[in-house]
Amino acid sequence: MSRIEIKPLTPTLGALVEGADLSRPLDDEAFAQVKAAFLKHKVIFFEDQHLTPVQHRDFAARFGALHTHPLYPGVPEAPELFILDNHADNPTDNDSWHTDVTFIETPPMASILYAKHLPPVGGDTIWSDMKAAYDALSPAFREFLSGLDAVHDFARGFPQRGIVAKGAGEDKHAKALAEHPPVLHPVVRTHPETGEDALFVNFGFTERIKGLRRKESDAILNMLFEHVTKPEFLVRWRWTPNAVAFWDNRITQHYAVNDYLPHRRIMNRATVLGDRPYHRSRKPAGLKTAAE
Ligand SMILES: O=C(O)CCC(=O)C(=O)O
Ligand SMILES: [Fe+2]
Known part of the structure; x- marks a missing residue:
């Protein structure tokens, strides 16, 4: 019998999961409890986990195929994972609001971030609940947004002069750029497992709304980018050494607080691929939501 306990951190977003050891395969009951908590709370946290890169990778792979990032440096023992090693140089x-890897046609369903080395204080991460943000809009505006698609672009999130592009080097960046043309996603996404509707545009990668004039698109996107930062939609996580954050990337965005330099902060991330985003009104044939 597993003794997993779920402790919500806000009414709609974030929960601490106690009593799970992620270094070993979860039994079926524990796996079902973790999956249910992930779907309900959208980001879940586990503390004091002692994971090798292979154990981290294996836990993530239980949820689906993994994405290998085109720019960030891989972890040698498990190359699907990447390293975020931040320091003064x-x-x-x-440190800007984004949803991970929305520049591909099947953006991740989840990311799993593990704290390897933390600054003495600071370096928190903040998540925002895209269902709560969507629900707070007027019915008329929700309906308008639900009919729209937006362009998501790798080049917006990873410009040539950016920190990550420089770290990766010119050739790797040029190759990644060529392999990632802009993609379209619905502005409002129906969650494929819960059937919930949520905003699916993010400052990091969403370039414009298709079919609108540039001024209209900019005004609406800027309004939404600001809207999602309302404190009521947020949870702020203060990392502890060896903690894990596991978020539903289909229904959240996040922001890494950049307040700890010149101290160092090292994280490893696994990324689980998801399916193609859709809105319930324009669902591709053959796809079913769990809520139906
Ligand atoms: O370092 C963090 O707190 C979050 C980094 C991030 O955006 C990610 O891992 O997706
Ligand atoms: Fe991220």
Whole structure:
């Protein structure tokens, strides 16, 4: 019998999961409890986990195929994972609101971040609940947004002069750029497992709304980018050594607080691929939501 306990951190977003050891395969009951907590709370946290890169990778792979990032440096023992090693010469570029890897056609369902080395204080991460943000809009505006698609672009999130591109080197960046043309995603996404509708645009990668004039698109996107930062939608996580954050990338965005330099902060991330985003009104044939 597993003794997993779930402790919510806000009414809609974030929960601490106690009593799970992620270094070993979870039994079926524990796996179901973790998956249910992930879907309900959208980001879940585990403390005091002692994971090798292979154990981290294996836990992530239980949820689906893994994505290998085109720019960040891989972890040698498990190359699907990547390293975020931030210090004075390599500050984070994740100090802006984003959803991970929305520049591909099947963006990740989840990211799993593990704290390897933390600054003495600071370096928190903040998540925002895209269902709460969507629900707070007027019915008329929600309906308008639900019919729209937006362009998500690798080049917006990883410009040539950016920190990550420089770290990767010119050739790797040029190759990644060529392999990632802009993609379209619905502005409002129906969650494929819970059936919930949520905003699916993010400052990091969303360039414009298709079919609108540039001024209209900029005004709406800027309004939404500001809207998602309302404190009511957020949870702020203060990392402890060896903690894990596991978030549903289909229904959240996040922001890495850049307040700890010149101290160092090292994290490893695994990324689980998801399916193609859709809105319920324009669902591709053959796809079913769990809520149906
Ligand atoms: O370093 C962090 O707290 C978050 C970094 C990030 O954006 C990510 O791992 O997706
Ligand atoms: Fe991220």
